[in-house]
Amino acid sequence: MMKQADLVKRVRKMAKEVDLSFELKREGGNHTIYELGGKKIVVPRHREINELTTKGILKTTEEAVASHTKKIRRRNPRGHQMKITAIATQSEGWWAIEVPEVGFMTQAKRLTEIENMARSLVVDVLEIKPETVEVEVKVVLDDEIANTVKEAVSQMREAQKQLAAASKASFDAVNELRNRTGLSVREVAKLLQISAGRVTQISQKDAPATAPVEGEGNFHVLTVAESKRADFVLAN
Numbered sequence: 001m002m003k004q005a006d007l008v009k010r011v012r013k014m015a016k017e018v019d020l021s022f023e024l025k026r027e028g029g030n031h032t033i034y035e036l037g038g039k040k041i042v043v044p045r046h047r048e049i050n051e052l053t054t055k056g057i058l059k060t061t062e063e064a065v066a067s068h069t070k071k072i073r074r075r076n077p078r079g080h081q082m083k084i085t086a087i088a089t090q091s092e093g094w095w096a097i098e099v100p101e102v103g104f105m106t107q108a109k110r111l112t113e114i115e116n117m118a119r120s121l122v123v124d125v126l127e128i129k130p131e132t133v134e135v136e137v138k139v140v141l142d143d144e145i146a147n148t149v150k151e152a153v154s155q156m157r158e159a160q161k162q163l164a165a166a167s168k169a170s171f172d173a174v175n176e177l178r179n180r181t182g183l184s185v186r187e188v189a190k191l192l193q194i195s196a197g198r199v200t201q202i203s204q205k206d207a208p209a210t211a212p213v214e215g216e217g218n219f220h221v222l223t224v225a226e227s228k229r230a231d232f233v234l235a236n
Contacts, residue, residue: 001048001092008034011041011061018065028124030117031106039064042104042125044117049107052089052096056105082126082133086118087227089140102126111139115218137219140227149221170194174202 011034015022020037027033027045034041041060044053084102088095088111095108097118102125108117119133141149170192177188185203189196 001050002054004043004045004047004049007049007054007057008043010058011036014061014065020065028120030120031124033124036061036064040104040125042106042121044106046107046109050091050094050096052091053094053105053107056096056098060104080132082122082128084118084122084133084135086114086135086137087140087222088114088137089227095139097121114139135218138222138227139219140222140224143223143225146221146223146226153221170202171205174199178203 012022015036022034022036022041025033025035025040030045032043032045034043039060041057041064043049043057049057082101084099087098087100088108089098090096091107093109095111095114097106097108097114099105099118099121102122104121104125106117106121108114114137115135118135118137119130122128122133123130140146173192174188177183177191178185183191185196185199189199192199
């Protein structure tokens with residue numbers, strides 16, 4: 001871990017060594033925006049910065065120092081939706097977050113904070129509205145753990161789909177038998193091999209709606225190998 005103040009001092013020293021200007025531009029929601037020779041340097045406003053995020057910030061600094069390039073402005077057309085990928089890797093008790101679309105890194109203490117910090121990073125850098133930024137989170141885990149999680153998610157999704165299909169099938173069967181054959185509740189229960197109470201319960205409900213399967217959201221798991229393939233990260 002590196003203290004935020006020490007990281008800023010280090011960047012300032014690197015700039016001074018090559019006579020590059022380094023100045024505070026503004027304070028964003030969760031990040032401080034500096035400008036180094038025309039290039040943005042974005043630092044999370046946490047007391048300490050994890051190793052991976054520190055390396056990312058120093059890499060950006062080294063690129064600015066080496067190239068002396070003019071300021072690169074990355075803009076999002078006003079009001080347009082912007083989709084970004086937040087690639088999160090554990091580092092010293094934190095989650096180091098890389099956002100390839102803007103080329104900056106940030107960090108979050110908890111997994112549940114990754115999406116917000118990634119969105120805040122883009123908002124702070126590009127000065128756009130939070131609601132225009134759509135975030136897809138990709139969490140990098142050790143291969144064995146990642147594959148176990150993927151299998152569990154896949155199995156749970158499949159089970160939910162089967163449960164939804166079974167619910168619809170039982171609803172259709174109960175109502176067909178009751179309305180078209182005139183069978184009693186007990187007779188229907190006998191045919192479907194369920195209790196009479198369950199038949200009554202099903203027959204009193206509305207037709208089951210098709211609900212989204214839990215787990216189909218903006219969080220995904222990557223193995224370490226997958227995380228190193230830019231084409232895979234951005235396409236999956």
